[in-house]
Amino acid sequence: MSGLVAELESLAPTMAPDAVLTDPDRMAGYRWDRANDPTAGTPVAVVRVSSTEDVQAVVRLAARHRVPIVTRGAGTSLSGGSTAADGCVVISTERMRRIEVDPLTRTCRTEPGLFNAEVKAAAAAHGLWYPPDPSSFEICSIGGNIATNAGGLCCVKYGVTTDYVLGMTVVLADGTVVELGGPRIKDVAGLSLTKLFVGSEGTLGIVTEVVLRLLPAQRPPSTLVATFGSLTDATGAVCEMTRTMRPSMLEFMDQASINAVEDMTRMGLDRSAAALLVIQSDEPAEFALAELEAISEICSRYRASEVFHTDDPQEGEAFVAARRAAIPALERRGSLLLEDVGVPIPQLSDLVDGIAAISANRGVDIAVVAHAGDGNTHPLIVFDPSDTEQVERAQAAYGEVMELAIGLGGTITGEHGVGRLKKAWLPDQLGEEAMELNRRIKQALDPDGILNPGVIF
Amino acid sequence: MSGLVAELESLAPTMAPDAVLTDPDRMAGYRWDRANDPTAGTPVAVVRVSSTEDVQAVVRLAARHRVPIVTRGAGTSLSGGSTAADGCVVISTERMRRIEVDPLTRTCRTEPGLFNAEVKAAAAAHGLWYPPDPSSFEICSIGGNIATNAGGLCCVKYGVTTDYVLGMTVVLADGTVVELGGPRIKDVAGLSLTKLFVGSEGTLGIVTEVVLRLLPAQRPPSTLVATFGSLTDATGAVCEMTRTMRPSMLEFMDQASINAVEDMTRMGLDRSAAALLVIQSDEPAEFALAELEAISEICSRYRASEVFHTDDPQEGEAFVAARRAAIPALERRGSLLLEDVGVPIPQLSDLVDGIAAISANRGVDIAVVAHAGDGNTHPLIVFDPSDTEQVERAQAAYGEVMELAIGLGGTITGEHGVGRLKKAWLPDQLGEEAMELNRRIKQALDPDGILNPGVIF
Structure with missing residues (x-):
């Protein structure tokens, strides 16, 4: 473990200043999310990444050491989806804040660290609208929204996060970087992998960039x-x-x-x-x-x-x-x-x-x-x-x-995610066959189980 | 192989009359789809299933014999997605035609064999609307639409098939039956598996029932x-x-x-x-x-x-x-x-x-x-x-x-699927990492590669 920390610290010079935190006091704020789970663990390091390359470098090290990785956006999870596991590396996306709106394709390309409200504002500057609107939209990150397939108040007419995700860059559990989809409303080439990562709560990969579909501005309601x-x-x-x-x-x-x-x-x-x-x-x-x-x-x-x-x-x-x-x-x-x-x-x-x-x-x-x-x-x-x-x-x-x-034929979670808090009830909802199918996909993409352990599975 | 045919024929009495076809003349119409691929193979049997149980029984047999399965809706694939492979069993869903519209949840539960136009008509009888509208809507099956994540003319405003699929029953490559999702607009419990099967072109499982989201009738345009x-x-x-x-x-x-x-x-x-x-x-x-x-x-x-x-x-x-x-x-x-x-x-x-x-x-x-x-x-x-x-x-x-x-940053297929005809170009579009990720999912769900071999992969 100490070997990992030393290696992470040796990565620091390739990153923006003050990217790697190992001081317990400075790491404390990265242990909990809004679920305040008393069983939150203590990370060995927090890395405030600035790029896909940063994420890849950290994941490669953690994978080699088989150390858990908990990815964290703004830490507003209500189900413990971004709670630290003991001995984990927390990858914080708070510094990944680039966004580029393309009014011609009515899409934006954004990094995960922006707040939902900032994505909305960037779209609005071009007369466009990003509909999904969790009640926490001013303080929750778009990366977290992708991780939980977040909803909000608009969904009754405008659908949920997955309906707006056209493509993404994702770092897999072994550090491979994969580009999926793009600014195309219709694209059925290959399996629907973009949709698989949406709602996967950081258990299948780490999303470092997304292409979001935008709509023309909503009429005043x-x-x-x-x-x-x-x-x-x-x-x-x-x-x-x-x-x-x-x-x-x-x-x-x-x-x-x-x-x-x-x-x-x-x-x-x-x-x-x-x-x-x-x-x-x-x-x-x-x-x-x-x-x-x-x-x-x-x-x-x-x-x-x-x-x-x-x-x-x-x-x-x-x-x-x-x-x-x-x-x-x-x-x-x-x-x-x-x-x-x-x-x-x-x-x-x-x-x-x-x-x-x-x-x-x-x-x-x-x-x-x-x-x-x-x-x-x-x-x-x-x-x-x-x-x-x-x-x-x-x-x-x-x-x-x-x-x-x-x-009543319902679900234990409509938009917050299973996280740590609800996973005991997940098998009751899904049934054994669907649980096993979930595990098979998890096993295929993260065989060592290092991505957000304790969440969903 | 002949053992398989005998076993399929011994299943026939448990199915509706005339379900298992082995006569080459009667099977001829099940070899090709609208792509007219001259390399179409010859099946050993065609089974016209009537239920999830029928599909499960056929898949279990085929899996035991490691014989390929090609699932076929109305056979209107334009990319060879439902073309027979040599020595395969064709599972035809043409007899799976039940549909039930629930106006209270504004959803319908339908089997895959109905034509898209029939789903639209059943919804319209309740003042509701199923938007996706491939040009072939009068002759293409809803099951095929799910398999290809079909689009149509409405997509520019109303999205594609996946935007309307809330749940499904799917038979996996080993015959396991899995229920996913349901008539709930928001449900993030577990991985987004429903979305993964949409657009998988029969290579990951066989969809035997779907829950579709409906909208109120469209205004006359x-x-x-x-x-x-x-x-x-x-x-x-x-x-x-x-x-x-x-x-x-x-x-x-x-x-x-x-x-x-x-x-x-x-x-x-x-x-x-x-x-x-x-x-x-x-x-x-x-x-x-x-x-x-x-x-x-x-x-x-x-x-x-x-x-x-x-x-x-x-x-x-x-x-x-x-x-x-x-x-x-x-x-x-x-x-x-x-x-x-x-x-x-x-x-x-x-x-x-x-x-x-x-x-x-x-x-x-x-x-x-x-x-x-x-x-x-x-x-x-x-x-x-x-x-x-x-x-x-x-x-x-x-x-x-x-x-x-x-x-130009585009896709080789927007709505017809990769099928057999376009798979040579798929790696150029997706890149090696995304191809490998596609293969990993395929391997996890169909390790023996019996589901629609030669399609996508």
């Missing part, structure tokens, strides 16, 4: 906010809407999240509502109006207590911001165990009811926000970390929510 | 047709349009295809035009008008000789049908070698010019139609199969067109 006296009415309305319409956003907050956000923002949300929906349409003006009127009619039919509509994008954004604020607002109430379960839309009501039952049964607060139009929910289990008995109940509830989702 | 006196003007206009707009169709025909179609249809196309664009917008009425007006303005700026606009969907469809008729129309003039090369949009002009140069240099006619908005072109090399010297020149041109595309 109109917004509708509706409150409901019952959860069933709210989820019923969602189900009715998604059958025939394509709103550009369809978000859900339950009473606990409404109140947490209201505590923080004092923006006048109805604390008595059982649920609130934030819905947007980005159709051209009159058509947005027509779409939201039809949606308003559905809300009324499902006994909405209040329906508010605005075509002022700023005013609409305030409600979207309220929805995004749910996680920070709930963090004020205690520690969070953050779920990411999804179900087919018609099962949304059963999922939300089932979560309420788990909450009552385990005696822990579970607030629910959701990308309702995708059936992707984020139950947020709030607990007091100093109360070990409560921690246990929270952890029991965490597993039960995933089991509930699996039982 | 408005259509604009423009003719140009020069190819460069036409491709320049395309490039200008795709920078800022999202037409729902953007198709190109050159003079040779215009004339071939006019010979067949007598619909009054301008025979003197160097190029014709067929463009559609499916925005809401006035916005379609505005979009097509802006496009019309671009056409004028690029010296269009004539611009015609209609919001009558029937009238518009006549021009789309003309574009689709190009291949049958050119087939009247001789045999065709059908290309599928794509380039980044700004290189479209260089590609079209380069093809003209190859045509002149080799003294063979090459007509070009294109899904211009994707940069995906179909140069059609017309030759007299009885003239061996001309056949050689046509074949030389076939390779040169692919080399041209690769040199």
Whole structure:
């Protein structure tokens, strides 16, 4: 191991200044991500790479020593996908920040270290739009988005990260550099390997550059906010809407999240509502109006207590911001165990009811926000970390929510990734045959298992 | 081998009547696809499976005997993707025709044997839409579409097959049945294996069921047709349009295809035009008008000789049908070698010019139609199969067109697949590292190489 560190330090002069960190104090910030896994390990070194060549050099050394590599973007993983393993080398992509937008092909070529919001901004400077929008878009890296096949609020109409990845440069477990795809909307030459690496959570290779597809700028959306006296009415309305319409956003907050956000923002949300929906349409003006009127009619039919509509994008954004604020607002109430379960839309009501039952049964607060139009929910289990008995109940509830989702034909993770935290439940969802197929691919690409060990597998 | 045939025949009673064919006359129709590869082999048996269990039983036998398996949908491959190998078992999915549309999740679950048009029709019966639309949509199977990650005319706005595949049942090379994904828009649990099988051309597994994402019915499109006196003007206009707009169709025909179609249809196309664009917008009425007006303005700026606009969907469809008729129309003039090369949009002009140069240099006619908005072109090399010297020149041109595309940063196949016909050029496009990665995945999933041997690899 010390041999590896010495070799990494001898690489340092070929890299940008201060690239190789071995001081425990300086490495501390690279051990955890936002999942705060208490079992996080201690790396032997952190390398802040600046190029594909840097990554290749580090991977070659680590492979020779069979030392684990944990790749890290901005460290915002909510499932422990970028948590350090003991004795690993952390490859941090924070310095890989080049981006080049090509308006002619409506694509951009970007390195993994940029924040999602920076990719959006670079595209916007050319009148273009990169749709995927995790709630953490201002602080999460595009590399992490690729690793988890991240989603967000736009997915109900505009799909997820993989729908925008046309090509990439990836460093394999043995240090081989491979170029896949390119700025071509259609390309079926060879196997769909680009798509395989998207969502692989750093377990198959290290993505050092991506080609992303961009769209023309989104039209300013109109917004509708509706409150409901019952959860069933709210989820019923969602189900009715998604059958025939394509709103550009369809978000859900339950009473606990409404109140947490209201505590923080004092923006006048109805604390008595059982649920609130934030819905947007980005159709051209009159058509947005027509779409939201039809949606308003559905809300009324499902006994909405209040329906508010605005075509002022700023005013609409305030409600979207309220929805995004749910996680920070709930963090004020205690520690969070953050779920990411999804179900087919018609099962949304059963999922939300089932979560309420788990909450009552385990005696822990579970607030629910959701990308309702995708059936992707984020139950947020709030607990007091100093109360070990409560921690246990929270952890029991965490597993039960995933089991509930699996039982409803759903998924344990819609957009955050399996990471370290959810892998115990993965076989229950996938089944033995699909697990074995996952392992076969992993074995083929990383036979020594050095890439992000403990994640997924 | 004869042992295998006897065992297959002993399986027959467990299957629907007349499932196992071994009579050479009855098997003849299963040897070739639309690529008409003269090197097509002779199968030892054709099994017309009706279920996943049938496929599993056949694969287990074939695997035990290490006999190749060629899976066949409707046999419309243009690249030899469903051409029989000598001594193989052909698994024909023509009888696997169940489909179930679920309007609540806006998905359908379908077996591979349905035609693309039948999937569209089943969706339409519920007011829903399955977008991918290869020109052969009335005669190509959805299973073949999955195998090639098929595209079509809608892709410029609505993406390709993989964008609509949410899950599948797949039989692996050893007969293991695996369920992947499901009717969930977001699901990142485990590796993105569904996406890996899409476009794998029957070389990694046999897809026996898929879950497809559907959209609400498309709005009736408005259509604009423009003719140009020069190819460069036409491709320049395309490039200008795709920078800022999202037409729902953007198709190109050159003079040779215009004339071939006019010979067949007598619909009054301008025979003197160097190029014709067929463009559609499916925005809401006035916005379609505005979009097509802006496009019309671009056409004028690029010296269009004539611009015609209609919001009558029937009238518009006549021009789309003309574009689709190009291949049958050119087939009247001789045999065709059908290309599928794509380039980044700004290189479209260089590609079209380069093809003209190859045509002149080799003294063979090459007509070009294109899904211009994707940069995906179909140069059609017309030759007299009885003239061996001309056949050689046509074949030389076939390779040169692919080399041209690769040199322009493009692909040898945008939507038809590599098949048997293009695999010699695949390493030039992908490079040695990506080829090796393709082989590693193939080796992991089909170590004995029994699935569609001779295709891609």
